[in-house]
Amino acid sequence: TLAPFPPGFLWGASTSAYQAEGAWNEDGKGPSVIDRAVFPPELSDFTVASDHYHRFAGDIALFAELGLKTYRFSIAWSRLYPEGDGALNPEGAAFYHRLIDEIRRHGIEPLVTLYHFDLPWALQQRGGWSDPRTIGAFERFARTAFKLYGDRVNYWLTINEQNMMILKGDVIGTLPPGTPDPQRTLYQQNHHMMLAQARAMIACHELLPAAKIGPAPNISCVYPATSRPEDAVAANNYASIRNWLYLDLACHGRYNAVAWSFMAEKGFLPHITADEMSLLAQGRPDFIAFNYYASTTVAADLPLDNHSAGRGREIEDRQLPGMDRSVYIGVDNPHLEHNQFGWYLDPVGFRVTCREIYERYHLPLIVTENGLGAFDTLEAGNKVHDDERIRYLSDHIRQLQLAITDGVRLFGYCPWSAIDLVSTHQGIGKRYGFVYVNRDERDLKDLARFRKKSFFWYQRLIKSNGRR
Numbered sequence: 001t002l003a004p005f006p007p008g009f010l011w012g013a014s015t016s017a018y019q020a021e022g023a024w025n026e027d028g029k030g031p032s033v034i035d036r037a038v039f040p041p042e043l044s045d046f047t048v049a050s051d052h053y054h055r056f057a058g059d060i061a062l063f064a065e066l067g068l069k070t071y072r073f074s075i076a077w078s079r080l081y082p083e084g085d086g087a088l089n090p091e092g093a094a095f096y097h098r099l100i101d102e103i104r105r106h107g108i109e110p111l112v113t114l115y116h117f118d119l120p121w122a123l124q125q126r127g128g129w130s131d132p133r134t135i136g137a138f139e140r141f142a143r144t145a146f147k148l149y150g151d152r153v154n155y156w157l158t159i160n161e162q163n164m165m166i167l168k169g170d171v172i173g174t175l176p177p178g179t180p181d182p183q184r185t186l187y188q189q190n191h192h193m194m195l196a197q198a199r200a201m202i203a204c205h206e207l208l209p210a211a212k213i214g215p216a217p218n219i220s221c222v223y224p225a226t227s228r229p230e231d232a233v234a235a236n237n238y239a240s241i242r243n244w245l246y247l248d249l250a251c252h253g254r255y256n257a258v259a260w261s262f263m264a265e266k267g268f269l270p271h272i273t274a275d276e277m278s279l280l281a282q283g284r285p286d287f288i289a290f291n292y293y294a295s296t297t298v299a300a301d302l303p304l305d306n307h308s309a310g311r312g313r314e315i316e317d318r319q320l321p322g323m324d325r326s327v328y329i330g331v332d333n334p335h336l337e338h339n340q341f342g343w344y345l346d347p348v349g350f351r352v353t354c355r356e357i358y359e360r361y362h363l364p365l366i367v368t369e370n371g372l373g374a375f376d377t378l379e380a381g382n383k384v385h386d387d388e389r390i391r392y393l394s395d396h397i398r399q400l401q402l403a404i405t406d407g408v409r410l411f412g413y414c415p416w417s418a419i420d421l422v423s424t425h426q427g428i429g430k431r432y433g434f435v436y437v438n439r440d441e442r443d444l445k446d447l448a449r450f451r452k453k454s455f456f457w458y459q460r461l462i463k464s465n466g467r468r
């Protein structure tokens, strides 16, 4: 029999500042790396996004109607500090006061990400995460956020998907195009981000003893392509570098052996001091947040068809962040379906992932992203029939419940996304929300909001605390 979801389980939904807010240069906000990035002309820009900045009151009312217990959003660092670490922008600070008040007024628990991909442009121009001064700037920004909002925010997230920023550094990271020795630079940036995170966690515990803070990486379930031992090594290599490197540093303050020897062999080892390692050991999360969308399957080598049957073909590089053919090769998983963007749908892998994280770190878990991106369409009567999304979420929630039954301590689940927003690489066409936003790539139309079929489905699910 399935264990019920615990009482007080935080059913939620997520957004991020640059993907939802818009108002990119209003009320004193400084530009971020996203505002300065060059996107292909057919993609939506982020200047208006879903206009959440101006419509947040209506949006939060919709989230309350949906029944959310928590709402995960991020603070745009350059709204608070337009220059990254110069003077505080009072209007930016006031915006998040209003937003948090509104969330609280509806009895919803705010879950705040400090940094979700949008490094202030001013910091990027002086070297971004390659420059150790960015560590201090992040700590200062985090301390300001704790002081401003700490009386009403109990749950904080440090850095969203730091591992994706490193593994896909050329696309979502802060690696300027043409950087020499890009991988070494990225692993140095990674080390700096880890130090910044440790300092933020220490500051949070010092300023807000009752609050809780944790990291928020993207974790994938990694399978060997076959039962061939070499494939098991490849899968272990990939999981150690893709997943555990970040959480081992966040939770145990140390680099795992596999990731360390990978960096050493490739010449990617960051410059590290003993003081930094002791700082990493002092920064401790209270919980682990993670984003899960899909699983990954890897093989040790090619050609694949020389070995056992059932191994898939090689997949494209872009589907395997941090692909390095000498340590792992991403392959198709013939046992799984994939969505229209090639992501492997794997609810069972979600349960496996919950177990793996919990057994490795023994900290309570919260899922901060999980969802299905699709080209939703607004049909007659302003209806959106997103049955595929319902199926995806329902299958994943069932596996979450199995993980709870297994004994994993899970205290919340926040699908991506609360409302339609701009996908970083696929624009507004790729939608995830429970609420449809009426715009397309270039035509902002009226930005009106419509409840999708999944909205009513999730509303019922929350009301019954997870019974489907």
Ligand code: BGP
Binding pocket: 016, 019, 160, 161, 164, 218, 291, 369, 373, 416, 422, 423, 424, 425, 426, 430
């Ligand atoms: C995660 C990010 C989100 C969001 C999501 C969906 O990596 O934290 O910001 O973008 O993925 O990805 P995409 O929009 O590329 O489909």
